[in-house]
Amino acid sequence: MRAMSRLSSKENVLRRLRPKRRKLLRELGALADGRGMPIYLVGGVVRDLFLRRENWDLDIAVEGDGIAFARLVADRYRAGLAVFERFATARLVLPDGLKLDIASTRRESYAEPAALPAVAPASLKEDLHRRDFTINAMAVQLNAAQFGRLHDPFGGRRDLAAGSIRVLHEDSFLDDPTRIFRAIRFAQRFGFVLERKTQTLLRRAAATNQIERLSGPRLCNEVLSLLAEREPAGSIASLVRLKLLRFLHPRLRYGGRARRLLAALPQALAWWRRQCPDRPVDRPLLYLMALLSTGSPAVVRAVERRLQLSSVQAEAVACAGDRTGRPARVLCRPGDLRPSRVYRLLIGLPDEALVLMLAKVQAAQQGAAGRRVRRRLGRFVKRDRHVAISVNGDDLKQIGLAPGPRFKEILDRLVDARLDGAVKTEAQERDLAREMAASRP
Numbered sequence: 469m470r471a472m473s474r475l476s477s478k479e480n481v482l483r484r485l486r487p488k489r490r491k492l493l494r495e496l497g498a499l500a501d502g503r504g505m506p507i508y509l510v511g512g513v514v515r516d517l518f519l520r521r522e523n524w525d526l527d528i529a530v531e532g533d534g535i536a537f538a539r540l541v542a543d544r545y546r547a548g549l550a551v552f553e554r555f556a557t558a559r560l561v562l563p564d565g566l567k568l569d570i571a572s573t574r575r576e577s578y579a580e581p582a583a584l585p586a587v588a589p590a591s592l593k594e595d596l597h598r599r600d601f602t603i604n605a606m607a608v609q610l611n612a613a614q615f616g617r618l619h620d621p622f623g624g625r626r627d628l629a630a631g632s633i634r635v636l637h638e639d640s641f642l643d644d645p646t647r648i649f650r651a652i653r654f655a656q657r658f659g660f661v662l663e664r665k666t667q668t669l670l671r672r673a674a675a676t677n678q679i680e681r682l683s684g685p686r687l688c689n690e691v692l693s694l695l696a697e698r699e700p701a702g703s704i705a706s707l708v709r710l711k712l713l714r715f716l717h718p719r720l721r722y723g724g725r726a727r728r729l730l731a732a733l734p735q736a737l738a739w740w741r742r743q744c745p746d747r748p749v750d751r752p753l754l755y756l757m758a759l760l761s762t763g764s765p766a767v768v769r770a771v772e773r774r775l776q777l778s779s780v781q782a783e784a785v786a787c788a789g790d791r792t793g794r795p796a797r798v799l800c801r802p803g804d805l806r807p808s809r810v811y812r813l814l815i816g817l818p819d820e821a822l823v824l825m826l827a828k829v830q831a832a833q834q835g836a837a838g839r840r841v842r843r844r845l846g847r848f849v850k851r852d853r854h855v856a857i858s859v860n861g862d863d864l865k866q867i868g869l870a871p872g873p874r875f876k877e878i879l880d881r882l883v884d885a886r887l888d889g890a891v892k893t894e895a896q897e898r899d900l901a902r903e904m905a906a907s908r909p
């Protein structure tokens with residue numbers, strides 16, 4: 469047996485939960501007993517209990533009216549409640565921050581492949597059957613008389629023990645092509661392999677154009693979830709093997725340069741964390757930037773549109789190519805580079821772009837150039853980007869200057885002078901401002 473610990477069929481897997489959560493589940497079981505409702509913990513959280521992996525989601529399913537039950541729970545615990553009628557699900561946030569999803573057990577049918585399914589109430593077994601893989605299709609009952617009883621109609625535990633990812637029916641990947649990405653993601657995360665038939669079905673589905681039918685946000689969510697895993701390079705290799713990058717853009721390639729860049733990211737990220745522990749970067753977005761780093765600006769823009777990235781994400785992704793490549797080359801240069809020059813190169817770039825820049829240098833050259841770039845970047849992120857000057861627009865007006873483009877020019881020059889040590893005090897700043905105001909532009 470692999471990561472899954474030896475758990476006898478008699479042992480209650482809920483014992484592995486923290487006492488506080490176990491107590492909550494017992495109470496939910498009792499509450500459901502009062503309504504005569506079967507209630508279960510379902511899906512990924514059950515899988516992770518067997519694998520002894522932390523999982524912060526508590527997914528609950530009841531056979532009956534899940535939304536009514538969720539309202540009852542929200543009342544009892546004074547929890548925040550959001551209801552999604554269309555999916556017969558509700559999300560609760562308890563006062564201590566714990567999140568709980570409550571749903572009615574249901575079946576799903578796909579009127580059109582790759583679209584969102586229609587849902588209808590159904591038994592637990594049908595609810596488990598609509599799920600993606602056997603390892604995600606287990607439930608543990610919470611009603612008092614059966615607290616801890618495992619429901620595993622499709623052999624999820626066997627597959628967990630074997631390290632195997634298996635779909636529940638032949639059309640699974642076609643019905644919902646997000647499962648193609650999910651399969652790759654779970655295989656990578658757990659070091660599992662796709663069971664043979666599942667592998668064939670996945671290859672077949674990948675060869676169709678079903679993924680093209682996914683909406684931008686759904687595709688984006690899958691891609692970023694893949695890249696959020698601990699070692700995204702393995703998942704990207706799977707995407708390449710299955711020729712799935714074409715769904716981002718038909719001309720997107722993943723060659724040696726992008727691979728080396730990706731391999732350099734962990735070290736660049738570690739450096740960033742040491743320099744700026746309070747400014748975490750968006751790691752999946754950073755990996756997406758690396759993946760797009762060798763794409764032309766037209767390809768990058770098309771990917772941005774396909775994934776319907778937010779404006780913040782789009783701004784970062786637009787820096788994947790030359791907008792980080794060019795400054796990186798300047799930062800590598802030996803000799804003097806004035807801090808103001810570094811500042812002008814880097815100011816306004818998202819943090820992700822700065823990390824990518826360092827990774828670009830480290831992927832291309834080791835040693836002295838890397839050290840120079842780290843020194844220059846380090847000074848910028850810790851000190852220079854926060855530079856403040858005391859002269860402002862009002863002061864310039866007082867000197868007798870009319871507002872206009874010259875204002876910005878002078879203020880920028882003052883910033884540069886501060887950074888380069890040409891002025892050190894407020895008085896020197898004012899003198900320089902006066903001098904510049906008096907001279908012709």
Ligand code: ATP
Nearest residue numbers: 511512513525527598599600601604605644646647
């Ligand atoms: P993660 O640890 O990445 O959150 P998870 O398995 O908990 O993995 P969720 O996306 O939170 O994933 O989904 C919870 C459960 O819902 C899954 O375990 C699975 O049973 C079911 N599920 C989620 N997405 C799908 C899907 N696309 N098709 C079928 N079942 C799904």
